[in-house]
Amino acid sequence: MNLQESIRRIIKEETEMLFFIFNPKTNKVIGFNLTYNSEEFNNIRYDENGRSRDYGFGPQKDDFGDTIKFDSLEDVQKWYSDKTEKHLQKQTQNQKYPDLSYIANSIRKIDGLDYQVINRGSCFKFAKEISKLGYNKFTFIFSEEEQEVIHVYVKLTNNLYFDANGFHTKKEIKNEYYVGEDTEMYESSIDELDNFSDLNTYECLTTIPISNDVWKKVIQIIKQSRMNLQENIRRIIKEETEGIDTFLDEISNKYDLSDELKTFIKEFIQDSNCKRINFSNFKIGALGMALESGVLINSKVLERPLPFMLFVILHEVAHQYQFKKYGVDVMYNCYLGDVSVKEAAEFMKTTEEVADEFASRKIRQLQKKGLIGSFTSPQVYKNMPLQNIIMMINNFKNDMKGQNIDSPKKVSEYFYNMVKSEL
Numbered sequence: 561m562n563l564q565e566s567i568r569r570i571i572k573e574e575t576e577m578l579f580f581i582f583n584p585k586t587n588k589v590i591g592f593n594l595t596y597n598s599e600e601f602n603n604i605r606y607d608e609n610g611r612s613r614d615y616g617f618g619p620q621k622d623d624f625g626d627t628i629k630f631d632s633l634e635d636v637q638k639w640y641s642d643k644t645e646k647h648l649q650k651q652t653q654n655q656k657y658p659d660l661s662y663i664a665n666s667i668r669k670i671d672g673l674d675y676q677v678i679n680r681g682s683c684f685k686f687a688k689e690i691s692k693l694g695y696n697k698f699t700f701i702f703s704e705e706e707q708e709v710i711h712v713y714v715k716l717t718n719n720l721y722f723d724a725n726g727f728h729t730k731k732e733i734k735n736e737y738y739v740g741e742d743t744e745m746y747e748s749s750i751d752e753l754d755n756f757s758d759l760n761t762y763e764c765l766t767t768i769p770i771s772n773d774v775w776k777k778v779i780q781i782i783k784q785s786r787m788n789l790q791e792n793i794r795r796i797i798k799e800e801t802e803g804i805d806t807f808l809d810e811i812s813n814k815y816d817l818s819d820e821l822k823t824f825i826k827e828f829i830q831d832s833n834c835k836r837i838n839f840s841n842f843k844i845g846a847l848g849m850a851l852e853s854g855v856l857i858n859s860k861v862l863e864r865p866l867p868f869m870l871f872v873i874l875h876e877v878a879h880q881y882q883f884k885k886y887g888v889d890v891m892y893n894c895y896l897g898d899v900s901v902k903e904a905a906e907f908m909k910t911t912e913e914v915a916d917e918f919a920s921r922k923i924r925q926l927q928k929k930g931l932i933g934s935f936t937s938p939q940v941y942k943n944m945p946l947q948n949i950i951m952m953i954n955n956f957k958n959d960m961k962g963q964n965i966d967s968p969k970k971v972s973e974y975f976y977n978m979v980k981s982e983l
């Protein structure tokens with residue numbers, strides 16, 4: 561039985577979920593597993609041909625450390641390409657080097673240039689252009705087998721290097737080139753680079769030359785990187801909220817959203833610095849949950865009228881603005897800090913009331929613009945007795961103590977596990 565057949569069989573029978581197994585080195589799918597139980601999972605792994613394999617590769621985990629399940633090969637392929645794209649995109653960004661971030665990001669968009677080609681022969685020419693921005697340390701990769709230099713990085717710090725793909729740590733480079741086994745890494749100054757980047761050497765080193773027209777565009781981008789630096793910082797460094805597009809698609813599938821409303825929701829979420837957002841099946845009655853690691857909205861909310869659903873999102877995202885404003889230590893102080901339960905409850909009541917007010921103000925704005933219909937925002941926390949919140953916090957604190965929860969990350973995970981249903 562091969563992989564395709566198995567997948568077809570399982571999907572048809574709908575008896576099991578599929579886990580796909582990845583080679584951590586290449587990140588490609590190399591196998592699958594039919595079982596849900598994690599102990600069995602460790603024992604049974606199959607490759608594409610249905611042969612059992614039992615060595616060092618494993619399933620992929622999400623940000624919360626849970627094993628990722630896929631229903632079909634298409635799902636896994638989409639997930640894989642999103643992840644790769646995200647990773648490649650991330651490689652181009654470093655807040656400390658907005659000029660280089662701009663360059664790495666922009667050369668990927670040059671028509672007619674496979675930017676990775678720059679690394680295969682034109683890396684010397686590229687490094688030479690980068691040196692004109694004032695970067696003057698370089699690191700060469702010398703191949704023992706070929707007895708010649710095969711790549712050059714611009715050296716930024718002892719652990720950060722730059723080439724046409726973007727930024728790399730020393731560890732990444734060592735892994736990529738098997739430094740110490742097949743290659744050596746050594747530092748050099750501009751003089752040695754000049755030898756390699758001079759025209760004759762370039763032509764004999766390059767197996768895939770880049771046309772003059774395309775190269776002009778590369779140089780143009782390098783020059784532009786010195787201008788509009790602030791604009792570049794703003795545009796490139798801003799990180800996307802993970803899952804936001806899927807989240808918006810799920811909303812669009814349920815409601816008739818105008819483009820204006822869709823843009824509003826997207827920007828509102830992005831600007832809160834929310835790391836991740838998604839709909840999820842909850843095992844408790846809550847409508848939503850805002851954590852340091854992102855926002856979860858109960859999928860059930862999608863069955864309610866549009867303004868109500870928006871109110872829930874706005875309320876939870878309001879908490880993300882609070883995380884942005886106060887920082888995680890202040891926000892989780894009620895569980896981790898040295899404050900009385902009463903103080904903690906008062907703080908929580910305030911943040912909840914503020915989130916409610918914030919959300920209802922936004923709802924009114926949207927109504928004024930005619931983007932949503934009539935709706936009166938609930939004021940859930942205003943009328944909630946402090947005593948209830950005190951009890952709730954006490955319960956959480958005791959429970960957390962028993963589980964050795966002593967860091968913001970663990971608090972976040974604790975609540976995540978509390979709401980998220982297994983299926």
Ligand SMILES: [Zn+2]
Pocket residue numbers: 875876879912915
């Ligand atoms: Zn809240």
